Amino acid sequence: MTRVMIYRRFERFWHWSQALLIFVLLATGFEIHGSYHSLGFAQAVRVHTLAAWALIVLWLFAMFWHVTTGEWRQYIPTRKGLFAVLHYYLVGTFTGAEHPYRKTSKAKHNPLQRLAYLFFKLVVSPVIWASGLLYLFYNDWPATLSGLLALEWVALVHTAAAFAMLVFIIAHVYMATMGRTLTSLIRPMITGYEELDEPPR
Amino acid sequence: MTTGPVRGERGGLGRVAGVILLLSALVSVAQGADRPPPTADHRKFEALKGPFRDATEVTRACLGCHTEAAEQIRKTTHWTWTYAHPETGQVLGKRHVINSFCGMAISNEARCTSCHVGYGWTDMKQPPPSSDSAVDCLVCHDTTGDYWKFPTLAGFPTDVPREWPSGSGKIVEPPDLARIAGHVGASGRANCGACHFYGGGGDGVKHGDLDSSLVNPPRTLDVHMSPEGLDFQCSDCHTTWGHRVAGSRYQVNAKDTLGIDVPGHTDFSRASCESCHGSTPHDRQKLDDHVDTLACQTCHVPAFARGGVATKMWWDWSTAGRLDADGNPITEYDAHGHVRYLSTKGDFRYEEQVVPEYAWFDGTVEYTLVDQPLDLSQVPIDINRVDGGPEDPGSRIWPFKVMRGKQPYDTEFKTLLVTHVFGADDSALWSNFDWPRALAAGSAMSGVPFSGHFGFVETRMYWPIAHMVAPKEQALDCQSCHGAQSRLAGLGGIYMPGFHHSAWLDRLGWLVVLLTLLGVGAHGVARLLLKGRKRP
Numbered sequence: 001m002t003r004v005m006i007y008r009r010f011e012r013f014w015h016w017s018q019a020l021l022i023f024v025l026l027a028t029g030f031e032i033h034g035s036y037h038s039l040g041f042a043q044a045v046r047v048h049t050l051a052a053w054a055l056i057v058l059w060l061f062a063m064f065w066h067v068t069t070g071e072w073r074q075y076i077p078t079r080k081g082l083f084a085v086l087h088y089y090l091v092g093t094f095t096g097a098e099h100p101y102r103k104t105s106k107a108k109h110n111p112l113q114r115l116a117y118l119f120f121k122l123v124v125s126p127v128i129w130a131s132g133l134l135y136l137f138y139n140d141w142p143a144t145l146s147g148l149l150a151l152e153w154v155a156l157v158h159t160a161a162a163f164a165m166l167v168f169i170i171a172h173v174y175m176a177t178m179g180r181t182l183t184s185l186i187r188p189m190i191t192g193y194e195e196l197d198e199p200p201r
Numbered sequence: 202m203t204t205g206p207v208r209g210e211r212g213g214l215g216r217v218a219g220v221i222l223l224l225s226a227l228v229s230v231a232q233g234a235d236r237p238p239p240t241a242d243h244r245k246f247e248a249l250k251g252p253f254r255d256a257t258e259v260t261r262a263c264l265g266c267h268t269e270a271a272e273q274i275r276k277t278t279h280w281t282w283t284y285a286h287p288e289t290g291q292v293l294g295k296r297h298v299i300n301s302f303c304g305m306a307i308s309n310e311a312r313c314t315s316c317h318v319g320y321g322w323t324d325m326k327q328p329p330p331s332s333d334s335a336v337d338c339l340v341c342h343d344t345t346g347d348y349w350k351f352p353t354l355a356g357f358p359t360d361v362p363r364e365w366p367s368g369s370g371k372i373v374e375p376p377d378l379a380r381i382a383g384h385v386g387a388s389g390r391a392n393c394g395a396c397h398f399y400g401g402g403g404d405g406v407k408h409g410d411l412d413s414s415l416v417n418p419p420r421t422l423d424v425h426m427s428p429e430g431l432d433f434q435c436s437d438c439h440t441t442w443g444h445r446v447a448g449s450r451y452q453v454n455a456k457d458t459l460g461i462d463v464p465g466h467t468d469f470s471r472a473s474c475e476s477c478h479g480s481t482p483h484d485r486q487k488l489d490d491h492v493d494t495l496a497c498q499t500c501h502v503p504a505f506a507r508g509g510v511a512t513k514m515w516w517d518w519s520t521a522g523r524l525d526a527d528g529n530p531i532t533e534y535d536a537h538g539h540v541r542y543l544s545t546k547g548d549f550r551y552e553e554q555v556v557p558e559y560a561w562f563d564g565t566v567e568y569t570l571v572d573q574p575l576d577l578s579q580v581p582i583d584i585n586r587v588d589g590g591p592e593d594p595g596s597r598i599w600p601f602k603v604m605r606g607k608q609p610y611d612t613e614f615k616t617l618l619v620t621h622v623f624g625a626d627d628s629a630l631w632s633n634f635d636w637p638r639a640l641a642a643g644s645a646m647s648g649v650p651f652s653g654h655f656g657f658v659e660t661r662m663y664w665p666i667a668h669m670v671a672p673k674e675q676a677l678d679c680q681s682c683h684g685a686q687s688r689l690a691g692l693g694g695i696y697m698p699g700f701h702h703s704a705w706l707d708r709l710g711w712l713v714v715l716l717t718l719l720g721v722g723a724h725g726v727a728r729l730l731l732k733g734r735k736r737p
Contacts, residue, residue, distance in 0.1 A: 034685060034699040035707075041679035041699055045487065094731045139490040152696040156703050163710035167717045174721035178728075 251379025414508020591694020
């Protein structure tokens, strides 16, 4: 076992600032939706818009980072080992089995993580992003668009995507506690280093 | 080489002139004198020194210089009380419409025409008197505040001491016409207000956003008209063109897309907020995004009747005529001291700080005229209807006072009826408390048919709200509409985040969230319970 840098500095910055922004966006978003009252509508809209812009900028940097470092390959889905991982989470974790996946810095996400994160990145986030921008700029829609689309549908899609985001986060946070110890998967996301079966780079 | 000193002198003079200009500018700012001084002192005109036998002689004197004024006035709605609506083709105006207050002006002339800009219109079946001297210059141009068209004299001020209100013991002296004639000037709030604040028979009764509190309003009541603020007169927005005043309640400019009115580029009318504020007046883009859908007044007039004067919201004529045991008329007051019942007029409800009702409005108002058959399956009867809707790009959501009440109609002909309420005769309702006679007299005087069978039907009438614009810090906040208790609830064609949502999407969404929480909860508990079986 060697101590390997698995989550680089930008990746950790991206992950945690994205987490913070998503929490802010969920909180203010559901207030705008009318689910509860705290900041007041105007303030919630202001914070929501600001956080959305910050997240968009962060995503642009993250996309650049993924492309230039080749880290995007970490998210290529694979069926190989997928069912073993599923079986582990549904059965093995209770019977004391070992996690079937061997993490390396080149392939740091197990097949289920790959699928989940890919879904997050290619479906949930783009839907939120696109519907959110349409929502924000609905007054500037070109006539052809406003003839096809109603604000109501944009709002419904945005809300549905927000629910999907909330579900993702609940599952993601819970599964982050499923390492050898409660925090063994979270610590590397903070320090960047994890003990892995691979030679030091 | 003589230019040097000359230049120097000029420079010195210029500086002195500059300092004088600057000082005078400072003085004028300090005095708040933001209007140009008049070019004439009317006290110096021989023709205006009097004495005048009556008000028509003052008019003759005015017309000696202002030669075109009478002809101009006679072309305006203020004179004709007739408005041919360009969109609907309906003939409207006070001479023709019926309202949900006292009904029609016709048959009640001397009382109602006390607000005509002329003298002696005693029979509305005829047009107003045609002589030049029948035009009333003073009601709009008196600056002393002493000129008052006596309420029962068909537009004339009184020429002898008279009691008003009748039975009150208060005596109104005839105005000093010579003094008033020497003090004429541009119309101020009190001039317009003398009629427009008192419509419907009393202060604030009719409009809700126009009452005597606007003569000298605090900034919180009207940010434009307050002397603490801009001290606008009515005519600063209701600009005139040859005595024709801009801004109509029958054909409102519901969405002014011309933007800021620049002389030479647009019209000279400033009777819309956009005329000065443009179409993007806010410092936040999201607020400007609302301009296409909401009239400015919708957010910036948070409530009407805010100045301490109550407005009438309900008027039930059906109860009028009840007398006490001795056969005398009754007056009852509500807890706030507002009249609640009068034998002459029936039951009322006065309200202050009234939250408007909201409707899509393209500016066109259609009337149920007195000869139109009523659809009694649709009660309340709309005395007027505001056109417009969400699909129409010329419409916006406007605030309205909705006046409700009950008024007489012909149960056989199914039409509204004219009530002869006022007059020193044996048929006026206010003198005799006899409905059949008052309605028969109203019919005879107006020519509107009456079968002799009548009842009372509930009606409602829409009054657009455009005045009492509050300072911006009092404008509605987002939650007023974007919340569960939305002011715009029930209006079609809009999606308001915070108010609108899809119940099924919310149920489904929260169900999935709940199931996820239960799933991870159960998974976690199972992990804890089965921990012992885990290999180290």
